[in-house]
Amino acid sequence: MSSGDGPAWADTVRGLARRVIGPAAEPVRFAARDGGERAYAYEAAAGVLTIAATDGVSASVALHHYLRERCGVSVGWDTVLPLGLTALPDAPPREGTARVGEGYYFNFCTFSYTMPYWDWADWEREIDWMALHGITMPLAVTGHEAVLHAAYSALGLDDERIRAFLGGPGYLPFQFMGCLDGFAGPLPASWLDGHRELGARVLDRERAFGMTPVLPAFTGHVPPELAATARAGRRTWQGFETWVLDPADPLYERIGAEITRAQIELFGTDHLYAADPFIEMIPIDADPAFPGAVAAATLAGLQAADPDAVWLMQAWPFSYQRDFWTEERVNAFLDAIPDERMLVADLWAEYDPLWGRFREFSGKPWLWCALLNFGGRTDPGADLRSLPTGVDGALAAPSPPVGIGLSMEATRNNPVFFELVADQIWTEVPDLDAWLDAFAAQRYGTGGRWAEELRAAWHGLLGTVYDARGVRIAPDQFKGVITAAPSYAWIPDGPAELRADAARVLWYRPEALARAWERLIEVAEHDRDLLAGPLGHDLAEVGVAYMARVADRCHLDAVERSIELGAAAGPELDRFLRVFDDLDRMLACRPEYTFQHWESKALAHAADAAERELLADNARRMITVWGTSDNPLLDDYAGRHWSGLVGGYYRDRWALWATGLDQALHRDPGRALSGRDAPEAELRERLRERAELFLREGPPPAPRDLGDLATESRRLFTAYAGQTSPLARPADHDR
Known part of the structure; x- marks a missing residue:
């Protein structure tokens, strides 16, 4: 390995090492490396890690590769830092060259x-x-x-x-x-x-x-x-x-x-x-x-x-x-x-x-x-x-x-x-499967604890939500009913399009997703210290994946049962709305999955009351109506499964829909989508009023009496996946 007088980027990367590793970063040494391509080399012996690199980014990549390959831990968006390593393990010489320049x-x-x-x-x-x-x-x-x-x-x-x-x-x-x-x-x-x-x-x-x-x-x-x-x-x-x-x-x-x-x-x-x-x-x-x-x-x-x-x-x-x-x-x-x-x-x-x-x-x-x-x-x-x-x-x-x-x-x-x-x-x-094995082990940095459970969970995710081959994941596609604008547009022709939408986002077997979710919950229940880091994010994300499809199914059940009865189906509608409340509780356990976290970051920039009002409006508007409440072109474009939105804004919209469903079903189908007093027009106006109320007042208070994320995830799993699955995978989606 070549050495130098200390490259210009060394102090910057040294600062990164301290923020990432903690006190154990002190014996990390940096040197310049010649070459036309981005490259690095590292080795560690007797507690000293030496990195030679062509530039500061390559040196940082070398540090990350060392942490992943020799310490068994990666640094992600949600990793709790510093890592708290007490020593730097030995490592034989290792070199790397970038595949692309940028x-x-x-x-x-x-x-x-x-x-x-x-x-x-x-x-x-x-x-x-x-x-x-x-x-x-x-x-x-x-x-x-x-x-x-x-x-x-x-x-x-x-x-x-x-x-x-x-x-x-x-x-x-x-x-x-x-x-x-x-x-x-x-x-x-x-x-x-x-x-x-x-x-x-x-x-x-x-x-x-x-x-x-x-x-x-x-x-x-x-x-x-x-x-x-x-x-x-x-x-x-x-x-x-x-x-x-x-x-x-x-x-x-x-x-x-x-x-x-x-x-x-x-x-x-x-x-x-x-x-x-x-x-x-x-x-x-x-x-x-x-x-x-x-x-x-x-x-x-x-x-x-x-x-x-x-x-x-x-x-x-x-x-x-x-x-x-x-x-x-x-x-x-x-x-x-x-x-x-x-x-x-x-x-x-x-x-x-x-x-x-x-x-x-x-x-x-x-x-x-x-x-x-x-x-x-x-x-x-x-x-x-x-x-x-x-x-x-x-x-x-x-x-x-x-x-x-x-x-x-x-x-x-x-x-x-x-x-x-x-x-x-x-x-x-x-080999993607081998890459995923390493990803799962390094993401949580458990040093081999729960290795089999985490590996099985991630391969379950790879076979479900992360196996979207041929699926167009785009803003103009159906994203699930939770963040969708409620409508009675299906009434004249029946719920065929609703069924197609529900099928379109369920390209996998839901029972496999439920098994992956439960494995993550089990690890969290046995090692709650992991909840503060990436495992907490993953529990929330996988919980959203499953519960979003539960909501789709419950919505379809409520529609089909109401058509069968010729009137709004109360029990099915109640079950549909309960999904929002239950998911909101789980999301409230993870700060970045709360609307309050987003808004508080915005308000931190306010110099006075007028700026506070403007910043609150920007934060609320972007995530809901995007533009104005009477312009539907970008409505819900940035809609998110966040506590305060799911159990507040989105639930309130669907509650308005449920309240008017009986009236909509009994209107002349030819007038259901038109006319000044038509149910669809009435619903749109009530939704607009609800949006304006949210822009003025913001989200409701956070749920009370919460358990930790493991407890709330288990509560959800038991209610929706631990019993007879409410989901049915369309037969024509088999691979």
Whole structure:
């Protein structure tokens, strides 16, 4: 192993080691390692661990591999830190080389759905996780609102107008993407100052590890005042109208340069900039050459301020609006940018890879990314079996990706999926079952205790919720009745579509999921100390997986029994609503599964009563109606199985539905969905009123007299899985 005088990143990685390991990290030594590829080597003897690496991220990966391989413990989002190791076991020399040059992380949406209200402690922990998992290229948008404020101030807009344009703090990333402006705001002045400082601190730490952060860039979206005096067009995203400049207007390049200069002044630069001038909106000009004009103007604005600028472009529009984005249009767009000036992120490659369709993006460097989670859904599910094959296929392409990315819209869900993606930045996974065995052992760090139970539980999950081969896990698919908007739309034609929805999300045998759940419960009952860490998260997540399907079944039972009786079926409706109460109790045992936790993080930023009201509104609105209570386009998009929502907001909505069911069944079917006094219209109005009440008052108090998570999980299991299963797996879903 080579040694040096102490690489520049050594103190940063040493700090990570102390936070992760505790006092036992003192005898960890770091040295530089030469080489053109990211690589590391480690060995440990006589209580001293020596790591040589090409860079700080590679050194962090080496530390994590040592902890996993020699200490039997991994560091996940939910791991209790420091680990509390008392000594560092010996390890023979071990070397590793990255399979790809870059590990990309985040999606613009992640900054709204996971971390809009984070403080430095949250970010420090996250950056440590990033380094340990090989992330070298994180998207960094924290504090970008200060950049826009500075740029638009230079262009002559006053403070009050700019903050009104920026809108609410919880929605800023959607403002940065050009989806909306002036919504749920105005932005508090105190937020600007605090997050400018937080953003700088985040970037300083990422760069100290040797990461190259990707900063936002201009998308053409401008305030109405500027659009009024320029060539511009209006466009609509999910009911929100915004103005976008025509690239032929000189103001397009000027504003792009102004924003880039302001950003460099406030935050420095690593010459990587993310902008999607289209996102989920059709360009304002249908001419096939128009996207190329947008591309040229966007790059020109960047290069006017930073001649070394490289543009990172999310390929999401090419998937989301594939009918518009023909090969001709995509090629016109890509060909307008020199290859060395663009990096393309294939954002949903685990399900809808675009790299094959567009011939590895016509020679542009590109990233293979896994998205999976939209909006922060808490109902787990993924296709683990196909993931290594998908990555290996991309790496074998004529022009393979330069990096692997995690581009989820929200983190803290499906950790097994995202750990598997991150591992493949450095390591091939030829045997998923063996990988899963190691994952289960290292995730809980029990040193062999409960090994067989945990292994069996995880293989049960691999054969059920994580065997979603061929399943489209997307926001426009049915996600379960708990977070769905109640409706009587099925009445005229009967419940056939409800049955199809329930079957669509039950692609596995529910009894196998119940067995996996019970094994996790048994381990928790015997070792309650594990509940504070990943086991607690997994118990909640698997409990949601099972109970969400119970709710689907109970809802269908209530509908079918009511049709049979010709009236609302009271016992079946009561059982359906009881599911919400019982699940809410279990979720209340785990802080991150409570709405109160989310809202309290938001309110921590309030400087006065007015800001407290605005931040509470943002926190409540994003997770429920998203936009306004009379605009259903994004209603429940980010709906989550959280205590306070499940037993409060969602249960109340379904209780309103149950109350009106008898009346709906007795209406003339031809009038059931129309007319001023029709049951469906009445229900929609009552649901709108309920949403407005939640936005004003928030969730109900947490359940009382709770046991711990093991106790509440056992209570649920006994009530719903320990007796005759309420679920029936459709016969045509056999594999």
